Amino acid sequence: xxxxxxxxVLSLFSAVAYAAAxxxxxxxxxxxxxxxxxxxxxxxxxxWSVTLNASAALLHVAxxxxxxxxxxxxxxxxxxxxxxPLGARVAGxxxxxxxxxxxxxxxxxxxxxxxxxxxxAPDEVLSLPxxxxxxxxxxxxxxxxxxxxxxxxxxxxxxGFASGVASALTQTVTVAATDRSDSPLSPQVVVVxxxxxxxxxxxxxxxQTAYQGxxxxxxxxxxxxxxxxxxxxxxxLLGERLQGGAAGLLLALAGASVAAWGVVTLSRxxxxxxxxxxxxxxxxxxxxHPVAAVLALGPNGAAxxxxxxxxxxxxxxxxxx
Numbered sequence: 001x002x003x004x005x006x007x008x009v010l011s012l013f014s015a016v017a018y019a020a021a022x023x024x025x026x027x028x029x030x031x032x033x034x035x036x037x038x039x040x041x042x043x044x045x046x047x048w049s050v051t052l053n054a055s056a057a058l059l060h061v062a063x064x065x066x067x068x069x070x071x072x073x074x075x076x077x078x079x080x081x082x083x084x085p086l087g088a089r090v091a092g093x094x095x096x097x098x099x100x101x102x103x104x105x106x107x108x109x110x111x112x113x114x115x116x117x118x119x120x121a122p123d124e125v126l127s128l129p130x131x132x133x134x135x136x137x138x139x140x141x142x143x144x145x146x147x148x149x150x151x152x153x154x155x156x157x158x159x160g161f162a163s164g165v166a167s168a169l170t171q172t173v174t175v176a177a178t179d180r181s182d183s184p185l186s187p188q189v190v191v192v193x194x195x196x197x198x199x200x201x202x203x204x205x206x207x208q209t210a211y212q213g214x215x216x217x218x219x220x221x222x223x224x225x226x227x228x229x230x231x232x233x234x235x236x237l238l239g240e241r242l243q244g245g246a247a248g249l250l251l252a253l254a255g256a257s258v259a260a261w262g263v264v265t266l267s268r269x270x271x272x273x274x275x276x277x278x279x280x281x282x283x284x285x286x287x288x289h290p291v292a293a294v295l296a297l298g299p300n301g302a303a304x305x306x307x308x309x310x311x312x313x314x315x316x317x318x319x320x321x
Contacts, residue, residue, distance in 0.1 A: 003121035007067025014059035015078035021052035064171040069234035071117040073227035102265030109259025116242045116252040125172040138165045156218035159206035160225025166199035168233040219267040
């Protein structure tokens with residue numbers, strides 16, 4: 001079977017699983033507001049959402065085995081697209097015209113990217129020195145962006161970079177570990193796996209900081225910075241190429257721009273992030289913007305990112321990726 005098709009299908013199922021988990025987690029958080037984390041652990045619905053998150057993460061890792069970073073990472077925006085009908089159904093209302101427009105723009109842009117980013121299954125991996133260099137450079141960039149305690153778009157950008165690099169390193173672990181010519185527990189695999197865990201955790205903490213001031217623009221920045229960082233690594237270090245030469249490059253840029261417009265459209269109608277947000281937690285799922293509701297975007301919430309562990313906050317708000 002065509003590896004590009006396999007990667008797209010796996011990414012689609014991963015996005016739907018993440019969106020479904022986020023719906024379940026948001027509803028559970030709304031019903032259990034103030035009950036604390038330990039009580040959530042005793043509820044079967046919480047473990048069901050964790051299972052969905054774990055399944056989505058495994059599907060994402062499998063997609064990275066069959067598809068390039070420039071193909072798989074932009075498809076992460078499909079989680080927002082899947083959240084629209086799921087969130088509307090849970091809220092018992094119709095999808096609005098703005099949401100349809102954002103969905104259409106995102107899908108159109110991603111379709112253009114699929115045409116140019118298709119290719120053979122990845123077979124190149126980052127060497128250990130390359131992985132360490134990428135990790136060091138990214139850590140320095142993240143440190144510069146995250147300087148200062150006040151949350152903002154800098155933290156959102158840093159979160160997107162951290163998660164994008166985590167996915168790029170995950171691809172190296174996946175390809176190297178399944179290469180029968182070497183041990184699946186080689187020093188390269190072990191060290192890079194530890195780097196994956198560090199950047200995934202860092203992305204989680206940075207995203208939680210970024211969203212303390214609200215959703216809107218930070219969600220769009222995280223969603224767009226993630227594939228940008230991963231694609232930069234794929235194109236510069238892993239030999240990935242866009243199809244179609246100069247025309248393909250123009251099509252990819254146009255597709256990325258349209259998809260970004262769609263993501264911003266889906267992200268811009270966030271609920272109020274101030275103290276009043278907690279007062280409306282019980283009605284969060286009925287908010288006019290299902291993406292915001294689905295992703296449990298209270299003041300301490302976290303948004304979608306392709307990391308390898310489910311999210312959890314001290315306040316009981318649970319989110320995906």
